Amino acid sequence: MERSSRSRPPATLASLAAEVGVSRTTVSNAYNRPDQLSPALRARVMEAAARLGYPGPDPVARSLRTRKAGAIGLLLTEQLSYAFRDPAAVAFLEGLTLECDSAKVGLLLVPARPDSDDVTAVAGASVDGFVAYSMPDDDPHLRAVLARPVPAVICDQPAVPGTDLVGIDDHAAARGLADHLVELGHRRIGVVCMRLGRARRDGAVDLVRQQAAHYHVQRNRLAGLREGFTAAGVAWDRVPVVEQFDHSVESGARGAAAVLAMDPGITALIATSDVLAMGAIDELHRRRQRVPEDVSVSGFDGIRAAREMQLTTVVQPVEDKGRYAGRLLLDPARSTRGRKVVLPTTFLAGQTTAPPRVR
Known part of the structure; x- marks a missing residue:
């Protein structure tokens, strides 16, 4: 007799709810709003999910339903590796990610090489807003960001009327x-x-x-x-x-x-x-x-x-620049545009300057 090669179908939100004996809303809350369940009930849902191999709610379906991507985009005029090589960019990224952590949103790095006019990455980025980090005023990627129906914050440059800006003098x-x-x-x-x-x-x-x-x-x-x-x-x-x-x-x-x-x-x-x-x-x-x-x-x-x-x-x-950029973008009470945050600088007289020697 031939053995069946069929395996158990993958678990779904509905099958997991039936297994636990709760509603689909309860299963959804276990992942998205855990404060709505008792610790014991959530633990029971998560244990059954692990046993049945349920991976969790489909993020694509959730974003379609809520119209939220759960992430913001960081636009860089460099290769992506620049964000991890350049000391100032690293400090800025640290400040921005701290705000993302607090708001429980993700961060998507979007490359925008200065010698490229391809704005596909910007147009196709699934994000709820953009931070544009130090862009030239004629950059097509920046124009593509400002054309998207999502909020944007510019750090350093350029100053665009009606768009939030964080920088220094x-x-x-x-x-x-x-x-x-x-x-x-x-x-x-x-x-x-x-x-x-x-x-x-x-x-x-x-x-x-x-x-x-x-x-x-x-x-x-x-x-x-x-x-x-x-x-x-x-x-x-x-x-x-x-x-x-x-x-x-x-x-x-x-x-x-x-x-x-x-x-x-x-x-x-x-x-x-x-x-x-x-x-x-x-x-x-x-x-x-x-x-x-x-x-x-x-x-x-x-x-x-x-x-x-x-x-x-x-x-x-620089780290504060990242934090302020994140706060402006993620501000839930965001009702105004064109806000400007100018942060202070400090002159540091080190050991590499001195009066010119007499020649």
């Missing part, structure tokens, strides 16, 4: 850094900045490109530096400013080399991020130049590695 912070170097006596300086546009580009940038930068954070930091040094009588159009597309220590070293090629006699080198500043210091050491005795170096961000090496920098509360 980059112009004022950079002006304070410039004033520090001016007070020390520096007039012959160079700058290494992060990318100013979506197209891959490394090298010297003139004033026109600086003022037209699509990344507002870099544009404002350069404007703050320009304002401070111009007030001290420095002709900004003679200051070598070098842009680096990739944000890495290696890029900082290459940028410093390019600045020194343009003016080997600079007494101070300013980087618009700590990561670039650390690379600049590596390049100066490779050239047997001392920091700060031969060349002063400053950064921006206040990441842990920079503070540990006592880099002169501007410390910004």
